[in-house]
Amino acid sequence: MSKRILYLSDYELRALQAKGKTLTEVQQFQISRNGETEFANYLSRAPKTPIHWLVDTTGEEYHATLVPHVLGLDRRNLVAQRKKRLFEGTPYTYGVIQGRETQEQRKNDRALFTALTNSDFLQPWLNLIIAHKVPLVGIYSLPLKSEHLLKYLPKAPYTLLVAQAPQINSHSLAGLRQSFFINQKLQYSRLISLNTLNPQEYAEYVLEQITLIQRHLERERMLPQTGLPEPLSVVILTDTPLLSGFDTLPNYDTTALNLHILDSREVAHKIGLNGKGKKGKGLGNRRIGLREMGSRKPERALYLYDLVAFQLSRRWYTANHYATTADIRYFLYRKVRQAIYFTSVLLLSGATAASWVTLEKTAKLQQQSQKNASEIAKRQAKLEQLRKQEPKGLPLDIELLSSVVNVGRRLKARHLSPRPAWVKLSHVLNRHPNVFIERLEWGIGHVATEIFQSDLKSPLEKNDNDTEDSENPLGKIDPAKNFIEGMRLHGKIHPFKGYRKALQSFKQFVKDLRKQPKDFCKIKVLLAPSIPTKLQGKIGTTQKTDKAPFIIDILIKHRYAKKPS
Amino acid sequence: MPKNPPKTKITAMIDWSALLSALIVLGLSLIISIILIVGSQRYHSEISEQGQKQRRKFGEIAYEHEKLQKTLKLFKEKSVETFNQLKKAGFFQDDSNSTIEELIIEHRWAIYKEIGTLLPQLPLFKEASDYTLPEKKRYTVPDFLDVEDQLKVYETPISFDLRVLHEGDVLKSIKRIESHLKRFDGLFNMHNCDIKRNRNKFSVKNIEKPYFVANCVWTWYISWIEKDDG
Numbered sequence: 001m002s003k004r005i006l007y008l009s010d011y012e013l014r015a016l017q018a019k020g021k022t023l024t025e026v027q028q029f030q031i032s033r034n035g036e037t038e039f040a041n042y043l044s045r046a047p048k049t050p051i052h053w054l055v056d057t058t059g060e061e062y063h064a065t066l067v068p069h070v071l072g073l074d075r076r077n078l079v080a081q082r083k084k085r086l087f088e089g090t091p092y093t094y095g096v097i098q099g100r101e102t103q104e105q106r107k108n109d110r111a112l113f114t115a116l117t118n119s120d121f122l123q124p125w126l127n128l129i130i131a132h133k134v135p136l137v138g139i140y141s142l143p144l145k146s147e148h149l150l151k152y153l154p155k156a157p158y159t160l161l162v163a164q165a166p167q168i169n170s171h172s173l174a175g176l177r178q179s180f181f182i183n184q185k186l187q188y189s190r191l192i193s194l195n196t197l198n199p200q201e202y203a204e205y206v207l208e209q210i211t212l213i214q215r216h217l218e219r220e221r222m223l224p225q226t227g228l229p230e231p232l233s234v235v236i237l238t239d240t241p242l243l244s245g246f247d248t249l250p251n252y253d254t255t256a257l258n259l260h261i262l263d264s265r266e267v268a269h270k271i272g273l274n275g276k277g278k279k280g281k282g283l284g285n286r287r288i289g290l291r292e293m294g295s296r297k298p299e300r301a302l303y304l305y306d307l308v309a310f311q312l313s314r315r316w317y318t319a320n321h322y323a324t325t326a327d328i329r330y331f332l333y334r335k336v337r338q339a340i341y342f343t344s345v346l347l348l349s350g351a352t353a354a355s356w357v358t359l360e361k362t363a364k365l366q367q368q369s370q371k372n373a374s375e376i377a378k379r380q381a382k383l384e385q386l387r388k389q390e391p392k393g394l395p396l397d398i399e400l401l402s403s404v405v406n407v408g409r410r411l412k413a414r415h416l417s418p419r420p421a422w423v424k425l426s427h428v429l430n431r432h433p434n435v436f437i438e439r440l441e442w443g444i445g446h447v448a449t450e451i452f453q454s455d456l457k458s459p460l461e462k463n464d465n466d467t468e469d470s471e472n473p474l475g476k477i478d479p480a481k482n483f484i485e486g487m488r489l490h491g492k493i494h495p496f497k498g499y500r501k502a503l504q505s506f507k508q509f510v511k512d513l514r515k516q517p518k519d520f521c522k523i524k525v526l527l528a529p530s531i532p533t534k535l536q537g538k539i540g541t542t543q544k545t546d547k548a549p550f551i552i553d554i555l556i557k558h559r560y561a562k563k564p565s
Numbered sequence: 566m567p568k569n570p571p572k573t574k575i576t577a578m579i580d581w582s583a584l585l586s587a588l589i590v591l592g593l594s595l596i597i598s599i600i601l602i603v604g605s606q607r608y609h610s611e612i613s614e615q616g617q618k619q620r621r622k623f624g625e626i627a628y629e630h631e632k633l634q635k636t637l638k639l640f641k642e643k644s645v646e647t648f649n650q651l652k653k654a655g656f657f658q659d660d661s662n663s664t665i666e667e668l669i670i671e672h673r674w675a676i677y678k679e680i681g682t683l684l685p686q687l688p689l690f691k692e693a694s695d696y697t698l699p700e701k702k703r704y705t706v707p708d709f710l711d712v713e714d715q716l717k718v719y720e721t722p723i724s725f726d727l728r729v730l731h732e733g734d735v736l737k738s739i740k741r742i743e744s745h746l747k748r749f750d751g752l753f754n755m756h757n758c759d760i761k762r763n764r765n766k767f768s769v770k771n772i773e774k775p776y777f778v779a780n781c782v783w784t785w786y787i788s789w790i791e792k793d794d795g
Contacts, residue, residue, distance in 0.1 A: 133583060333583040340587035344594035351598030355605035362609040365616055372619040379626045386633045391640055398636050400790055403712040405644045408651040411786050415754045419736055443757030453759050480709045
């Protein structure tokens with residue numbers, strides 16, 4: 001993805017295009033009516049591509065100062081007030097808090113305020129940009145943006161960056177940008193004209209200017225008065241042809257300075273700008289990703305702005321310095337447009353996904369529907385076949401008829417005579433003349449309380465874990481399938497000839513009852529003849545201990561009659 | 566503090582032409598989205614409605630099929646024959662000219678009279694024996710029988726207090742009572758019978774008083790279809 005960058009100096013406007021690792025100078029525009037017309041044409045060719053605008057002018061002021069340490073809205077208000085107070089009459093101001101003063105007792109914030117004092121030189125170009133509705137991302141100060149370059153240069157707390165700039169006016173051959181940084185933060189910068197491109201003269205001029213600016217910095221107390229812990233780090237970025245000038249500098253004592261003379265192409269290579277630059281002072285290959293479009297001329301010099309512009313192009317976000325909201329409104333519109341497009345895409349994607357899910361469900365339903373249809377057809381065919389067999393003239397609605405039959409069959413099944421059971425019982429009793437029955441209860445039902453009138457614990461209510469009756473378990477009664485015919489015998493052993501004999505007779509009787517195959521399903525002794533647990537007597541009275549009563553339940557399981565086949 | 570400019574000014578500053586294309590796209594995508602969602606939903610509801618109709622139809626067919634199958638099964642099980650027998654036995658009443666209350670009153674009275682005529686003919690101590698026919702009550706049909714709510718089954722217990730000389734007389738009396746009850750409409754089931762010995766020793770010299778007391782209960786069942794008034 002390419003980025004469009006404008007570079008504006010006091011002398012000319014250059015349009016650059018950064019793409020990948022290359023930076024291409026697309027066109028130059030002179031500061032004249034002609035240049036503006038060309039610029040208008042240039043803009044009209046690609047009005048939608050956003051513009052990043054680098055400004056490199058002598059009309060930029062810098063005020064490094066201390067401000068009280070405040071945060072949030074207060075900080076914003078403070079910066080706004082300071083900018084207003086420092087630079088009246090220009091809308092192009094910028095203020096930034098650079099960190100906290102550590103040596104001071106109050107620990108104020110270090111701030112830098114900058115402004116473009118002569119905004120007139122921006123206006124014609126800005127008017128054209130706005131007129132063509134070109135999205136302007138921001139207007140950036142070149143010295144401020146060169147802060148990002150410092151991480152590729154020798155590090156020091158106090159750094160002076162000296163770099164060559166293009167022609168700054170009609171009288172000069174080139175420009176020289178000197179920027180002073182404390183802890184990688186810009187404090188001061190100046191742009192002066194350079195009238196020679198002879199390497200020797202250039203080197204001497206540069207060193208002379210360094211001495212001047214060093215004095216200025218000391219005068220302005222930007223450099224510590226007590227002396228620096230290490231010499232001021234001076235980084236001179238020079239284009240390859242001029243490097244040789246620094247080889248011999250007999251008139252200057254450079255020992256007081258920590259001097260780094262770097263080939264700007266080598267730095268370009270470091271920051272990733274495409275090229276084949278050699279290390280050291282050699283000229284190397286001059287084609288470092290820089291070429292003039294449609295031109296076969298030898299490549300131009302590599303300036304500071306090339307490096308800064310390239311770095312600017314690599315950043316996803318860069319803070320705007322000077323552009324006002326009105327200046328960047330078309331960029332804001334662009335962002336709004338992008339947000340709307342994104343929303344539209346999301347909306348469409350969401351709707352497509354939702355309807356896709358719905359359609360998938362519908363497809364399943366449709367498949368099911370087809371299956372249902374075939375099932376209906378099959379069932380319909382079966383129904384038709386059944387209809388042919390359907391008997392006519394039922395006496396009652398089929399459900400009611402079925403109900404009557406269900407209840408009737410069940411009640412009829414329960415129609416029992418006690419005679420068979422009584423006859424069987426009398427056969428057993430005939431063999432035991434000393435078993436005397438005093439009371440016989442007979443009944444039918446599902447539970448003992450329903451069958452018997454006397455209130456005694458019956459095997460129907462008990463857990464069936466009695467080993468005595470395990471030969472003939474009645475099992476659980478399912479009222480849907482079975483009912484019980486029950487007999488409860490209340491009797492005694494008579495005549496009573498002692499407990500031992502009575503018990504023997506009783507046991508034999510019970511044994512005989514249990515011999516009845518299948519008929520008497522369960523014989524349960526509720527009370528067996530036995531001697532009372534507490535024998536108590538009174539002198540002069542006859543003891544009534546000649547009774548051996550017993551109670552036995554006889555249960556017969558019946559099935560509700562099977563339906564006739 | 567600087568005053569904020571009025572909002573109308575800000576709005577006036579907005580260049581709507583710069584946003585027009587995006588707004589058109591948004592509008593179009595909104596319309597397309599609505600069409601897509603509404604269209605797919607309507608299609609879905611149409612198909613699902615069709616499915617519901619099919620299910621209803623299937624249910625109707627299945628119901629009819631089941632009913633028909635039941636009918637045929639009833640024929641196979643000779644249920645119609647059983648129904649006719651039950652109807653003949655008077656268990657199922659469908660006299661459209663009377664109510665069930667009227668029918669029960671009529672039958673109850675007839676049974677009462679019949680028993681009154683029968684008991685003197687039985688080998689009983691007539692002065693001491695008696696019988697009761699209390700009011701009818703609803704018979705609770707077990708849930709597992711799957712019986713239509715319209716079918717109402719009523720039960721009436723008929724209790725006999727029989728005083729006899731010999732236990733064999735109890736069986737004779739039961740047999741006679743059973744055979745007489747069969748003459749009436751409905752089903753009669755003997756529910757329980759409790760025989761108690763009055764005296765321990767039997768003596769031919771003493772036959773003035775009963776030796777046994779038997780309390781026997783029959784239940785009379787009758788059914789009726791209660792038609793909906795509506």
